[in-house]
Amino acid sequence: MSPQPPPSPPQPPVQPATTDQVLDQHRDALKERFPMPSADALQRRRGGRASKIVLPLLLITATGVFIADPAWQVHDYRSAVGERRGIRLPDGSHLLLDAGTHLQVRRHIRSRQVVLVQGQARFQVQHSTWRPFEVEAGAVHVRNYGTVFDVDRQGSLSEVTLWRGEVGVRVDGGGAEQRLKPGQRVLAQPGSLSPPEAVDPDRADWTRGRLQFDRMPLAEVLRILQRYHDRPIVLDDPVLGPLQVSGVFDADRAEAVLALLPEILPVQVHTASDGSLHLRARD
Numbered sequence: 001m002s003p004q005p006p007p008s009p010p011q012p013p014v015q016p017a018t019t020d021q022v023l024d025q026h027r028d029a030l031k032e033r034f035p036m037p038s039a040d041a042l043q044r045r046r047g048g049r050a051s052k053i054v055l056p057l058l059l060i061t062a063t064g065v066f067i068a069d070p071a072w073q074v075h076d077y078r079s080a081v082g083e084r085r086g087i088r089l090p091d092g093s094h095l096l097l098d099a100g101t102h103l104q105v106r107r108h109i110r111s112r113q114v115v116l117v118q119g120q121a122r123f124q125v126q127h128s129t130w131r132p133f134e135v136e137a138g139a140v141h142v143r144n145y146g147t148v149f150d151v152d153r154q155g156s157l158s159e160v161t162l163w164r165g166e167v168g169v170r171v172d173g174g175g176a177e178q179r180l181k182p183g184q185r186v187l188a189q190p191g192s193l194s195p196p197e198a199v200d201p202d203r204a205d206w207t208r209g210r211l212q213f214d215r216m217p218l219a220e221v222l223r224i225l226q227r228y229h230d231r232p233i234v235l236d237d238p239v240l241g242p243l244q245v246s247g248v249f250d251a252d253r254a255e256a257v258l259a260l261l262p263e264i265l266p267v268q269v270h271t272a273s274d275g276s277l278h279l280r281a282r283d
Contacts, residue, residue, distance in 0.1 A: 073107040079119070081230045082252065084207070092126035093133065096207055098152075099251070100227035119227065120152040122207055139172040139190040149180075154223065161185040161199055169193065209251045218243040218265065222279070228254035232276040240267055240281060 079085040079097040087095040089105065091112065097103065101119025106112075108131075114123070116137040125133045127146030135142040135151050140158040142151055147165025151158060160169050162184055168177040173191040180186065184196040203212045213221055219241035222233050228251050235241060243265050249257045258277060262268050270278045 075105045076102075077105065078102045082228045082254075084209070089126075091128065091131075094124040096122040096124075098122075098206060098227060116151055116153045116158075118153055120150060120206070122148065122150050124148045140188040141170050141172075143168040143170075143177070154220075157187065157189045159185060159187055206251065211249045211251045211257075213245045213247055213249070215244040215246055217241055218245055218261075218267075218279075221245045225254045225257060228252065229258075229277075233258070234276055234278045236278050236280040240265075240279065243267070 077085070077087055077095075077097060079099055079101045082099050084099060085097040085101075087097065087105075089095065089112075090107075093112075095103075095105075095114070098120035101121055102117040103119070103121060104115040104117065106115065112128070112131055112133045114121075114133075114135045116135055123133075123135065123144065125144045125147055127144075133144040135144070137151055137153040137158040138156055140151075140153075140160070142149070142160055145166040145168070147167050148163045149165075149167050150161040150163070152161075160167065160180065162180040162182055164182050166179060166181070168179050169186055169188055170177040171188050171190060171193050174188075174193045178186060178193050178196065180196055183199055183201055185199050186196050187194040200214075203214070211224065219235060219238075222235055226233050245261070245265070247264070249260075255277075258269055258279075261279070262282065266282045267279050268282045270280065272278055
């Protein structure tokens with residue numbers, strides 16, 4: 001019986017390969033199977049993700065701006081005492097400011113708006129379907145439908161007169177819009193809008209420097225004349241305010257008009273030391 005070979009010494013236990021070792025063994029194969037994108041491709045991917053976020057935000061912002069319709073340009077216009085000033089807007093509309101008038105023209109994205117701060121103006125508007133033209137005189141709002149019209153603001157009271165085309169007038173707290181026809185006017189103030197009444201088409205035109213008063217209260221006549229006179233006109237006795245004045249006068253000669261008042265009314269005109277003109281009852 002042949003002798004048995006001696007047993008081989010025990011082998012040390014095999015340590016399992018680490019993850020890094022396995023990756024090192026197969027790195028080249030992994031690169032071929034799953035190639036890494038280039039730097040340009042990574043940048044494009046980042047830009048794509050950013051655009052997916054930014055573009056919707058821009059769309060939401062643009063929609064909000066369109067709905068809010070903010071003014072992106074505002075111009076301030078004034079006419080001096082005794083001056084009538086014409087203004088042509090970029091859209092082809094024409095404004096004529098009476099003496100002593102102040103207004104603002106505001107250009108919006110989807111509308112055209114004028115704020116009449118004080119005085120009177122004639123509006124000859126170039127029609128635009130998608131950019132309506134509106135005049136705001138305090139609580140009174142006039143919407144144009146392609147027309148020629150006047151707005152005369154007297155504090156909280158405004159008179160709107162339509163000469164051609166069509167306008168709609170509404171007031172804050174006054175209900176539905178009132179449409180005017182050519183040759184009509186309305187008086188408007190907060191919460192109140194008078195029924196339309198006819199206007200004499202042959203009456204003197206202020207745009208030509210003529211003023212026509214038809215049984216107009218003296219207080220209102222003096223307010224209008226003040227636009228054409230550089231010194232204060234004061235009605236000392238308020239009881240005289242309701243006295244009625246009729247006639248056609250030259251707006252450019254306001255002082256001559258004042259001098260005529262004692263001939264048609266029981267009043268006298270006095271010039272104070274500061275140059276102001278005072279009306280009081282005749283002695």
